[in-house]
Every structure is written in C-alpha cells, then in structure tokens.
Amino acid sequence: MNLEEITLKINGAVRSAPMPSAIRLVDALRRLGYTGTKEGCGEGECGACTVLLDGRPVNSCLLFAKQVQGKEIVTVEGVGRGHPDGMHPFQKALVAAGGVQCGFCTPGVVVTGAHLCDTRPQASVQEIKEALAGNLCRCTGYAKIVEAVQVAVAELGKQS
Amino acid sequence: MAIDIVRAENLEHALELLARDGAQARPLAGGTDLMLRLRAGRLAARTLVSIADLSDLAYVREQADRVELGALTRVADLITHPVYSREFPAGARAARDFASPQIRNRGTLGGNVGNASPAADNVPPLITFGATVTLQSKRGGRSMPIEDFFEGPGRTRAAPDEMIVGFQVPKRPGAFQFFAKFGSRNANVISIASAALCLRLDGETVREARVAYGCCAPVPLRARRVESYLSGQRLDERLIAGVREAVLGDIKPIDDVRGSRRYKELLVINATEDALRGALESVRKAA
Numbered sequence: 001m002n003l004e005e006i007t008l009k010i011n012g013a014v015r016s017a018p019m020p021s022a023i024r025l026v027d028a029l030r031r032l033g034y035t036g037t038k039e040g041c042g043e044g045e046c047g048a049c050t051v052l053l054d055g056r057p058v059n060s061c062l063l064f065a066k067q068v069q070g071k072e073i074v075t076v077e078g079v080g081r082g083h084p085d086g087m088h089p090f091q092k093a094l095v096a097a098g099g100v101q102c103g104f105c106t107p108g109v110v111v112t113g114a115h116l117c118d119t120r121p122q123a124s125v126q127e128i129k130e131a132l133a134g135n136l137c138r139c140t141g142y143a144k145i146v147e148a149v150q151v152a153v154a155e156l157g158k159q160s
Numbered sequence: 161m162a163i164d165i166v167r168a169e170n171l172e173h174a175l176e177l178l179a180r181d182g183a184q185a186r187p188l189a190g191g192t193d194l195m196l197r198l199r200a201g202r203l204a205a206r207t208l209v210s211i212a213d214l215s216d217l218a219y220v221r222e223q224a225d226r227v228e229l230g231a232l233t234r235v236a237d238l239i240t241h242p243v244y245s246r247e248f249p250a251g252a253r254a255a256r257d258f259a260s261p262q263i264r265n266r267g268t269l270g271g272n273v274g275n276a277s278p279a280a281d282n283v284p285p286l287i288t289f290g291a292t293v294t295l296q297s298k299r300g301g302r303s304m305p306i307e308d309f310f311e312g313p314g315r316t317r318a319a320p321d322e323m324i325v326g327f328q329v330p331k332r333p334g335a336f337q338f339f340a341k342f343g344s345r346n347a348n349v350i351s352i353a354s355a356a357l358c359l360r361l362d363g364e365t366v367r368e369a370r371v372a373y374g375c376c377a378p379v380p381l382r383a384r385r386v387e388s389y390l391s392g393q394r395l396d397e398r399l400i401a402g403v404r405e406a407v408l409g410d411i412k413p414i415d416d417v418r419g420s421r422r423y424k425e426l427l428v429i430n431a432t433e434d435a436l437r438g439a440l441e442s443v444r445k446a447a
Contacts, residue, residue: 002162020162021163022208024195044260044263053265061195062266063191064165066167067165067188067191134260134348
C-alpha cells in the first residue's frame, strides 16, 4: 500500500509519519503514540474516540486524518494542559465522583466534559445531558458524570 | 482497495477533480457517513475529493425573501444560527435532533442531503419550506426543488461530476412549522420515522400546506395528497380526524430493523394530527 506523509498538530505538538491516504484519525493518533484515545464502536455511536478538532468535540473514528492536517487536535492527553497537576478540574471531579469504572468511555467523556465546562459553564443539567449525549457509558451510568461536570464548573468559577 | 483522498484547494479545483475522475470520484465533506460506507465496502469511489476546507461554502446568508445555506454549513451551526432558528424553527429543531453533538460538529447539511438517506432528518423540513438545491459542475450550475433531487436510497440526480454547493430556502413568515422525529432514544439515533409540516394559515383556514415525511418511502417524501387534503380547508377536528386516510395514501414505509410498516404509519399519522392540533391551538391563542 502506498504511504504518504501525514502531519498532525496534536496537543500543540507537530507530529508526522508515513501512513495510508485514507487512515482514520483514531488510528493515526494511536500509531503516533496517543493511545489515550480509544476506538469503541467505530461507527460514531459511542464517543469513546472523541477529540477536539479546532475546539469542537468530534468522533476521531469518523475522521480521515488527512482531512484534518494543520488543524488543532486535542486528545485526552492534552485536556489537562495548563492546569495544576496537569489535570483539568473535570478530570479531578470525575475521580472524586467515582465517574470511572471500566474506563473505556472515559477518554471521550473527559474530552467532551472538559470542553463543556470550559465553553458553557452555565449549562443546566438538561444541557449537560444533551452535551454528553454522544458519549455512552455502560458501567457507572451518567449520574456521577453529570455530577462531576457540575463540581468542575463550580471549581473553575472559583479559579477565575 | 486503496482509496485516495485528494484535498481540493478551491471549488474550481474540486470540480476539476470530479470531472476528471467521473464515477470513480466522490466529494468528501465531513465524512461522518462516507467513512462508514467505505468501511462497510459500500463505496464505489476510488478517489475522495475533500471539500471540507472550502470555507466559501459554509454560510447562512439572509436575503429579503429567502435564506441561502452553503453546502458545507455544519449541522451544529444551523441550530445556533440566529437567522436559521428564527426563520425556520422546524429546521433548527431537526438539526438539533440530528445524530450526536460530535457528528453535528463535523457533518454538513450538503452531506446529509447528498447521502440521500430516506431518514435524513434535515430534509423533510427543507421540503416543506420549498427549498431548492444548487448543483455545480465544470459544465455549469443548475437548481431543482429538493424533493426532486432524490432517486432512491443513496441515489440522487446529481451527475458524477456535479456537487451540491448550496440551498435556497424561501422564508415562510408567519407560517406554522412543525418537525418531529421518532427513534429509540432522543439522541444519536437514525429515525424510525419523521414528519414535517409548514402551514400558511388565514384565521382557521389552511391557505397553503406543505408536508413531508422521512423513512416512509425510498426517498424523503413530499406528501402531496396530505397537502391537497388540507389546502383551502377549515382547520377543525373533522379535518384532523380525516387526515389519516390522506397520509396512508402518500406513504409506503417498509418493515425494517428500526420498525414495522404499521408502526411507522401510526407514528406519522399521530405526528400529523399533533401538528394540526398544535396549529389550531396557536391560531386560537393568537385570536
């Protein structure tokens, strides 16, 4: 198979490797060592592979890496950048609330939830649920995840 | 079989690539649906022409009598756009009910239309607004009513060298608009059925009715029998009680994994009756 050089901007760093033209972003990320991003369903249903693309949550299993060259990609590894201990307040709140069990959905939940805390701190419980509607969790359920968003938003409010 | 992705520099470049490769090439926008087709081995194309970065085709522009939508407008941006949500609340509702936040952030209106799914949520409202789709190729441009664009599941009247560049949506000031989608949960499901209505009312008289259904035919369906049944009539319980026969005359849903024919019939009959009752209520409230 013909490989071509694909260059991605991941968590602020430029990373590059020869890859197939139609490689998915989730596969490219994992090849480049960003294995925090998980493939769950591979169909855009579960959200485990969620990353930020130019500041918006998207499914990396539905993206061609080649289409997003030069764009800002943030993976779960980059969510805590600039925060004390390298952890976003939502990550800490998720731990405290017990919002993690098997952990497979967690990278996607962290990316979506932290983005929500950062962009819509006034979100109601209903709006939090709608924002997380593309992230499925089969272990703890959603109560603790929603609670963690609320705790993190309060914490971010105190910091600012 | 290896697929090549070629990034178009601009619209002319994209049209050049489509003209060169013909049926071997397909435009690639957000890719949220094409990716699945590719992986399922249901994509004949060898070259995907990436148009996702043609920012000239991502817009919502207000004109005096219409709103122009660029093909690459992301579904998420339709929900929040002040003009679209003000002029077309039923369209914004469909955009909000569409897929998941992640897919709405990437998927485009042109892609949802171009995939030609009978379940495409954004299409029935556009049919009821009288929207036209604009196609462009190296040979020139043309437009057609959006309900005429579809030939069957996944099949459209676009030639291999043509791509959707935008939509013209006539404003419907004062019209009663309705959209409802039915699925197994509220988020991220393919519709079992959907219904859209746009009614121009004069007091309690229906001056003009435009009605469309999703998942009720091989294509998103404009329900002309329902439209003529309603048009010019007084909107009352008798009219509402009789609409089911007109609905059944228009739709031909099939039994599939998402629901039985009978269930889909009931869903869209109920939705149509709900819409008409809602319209009646809104008129009486205004009076």
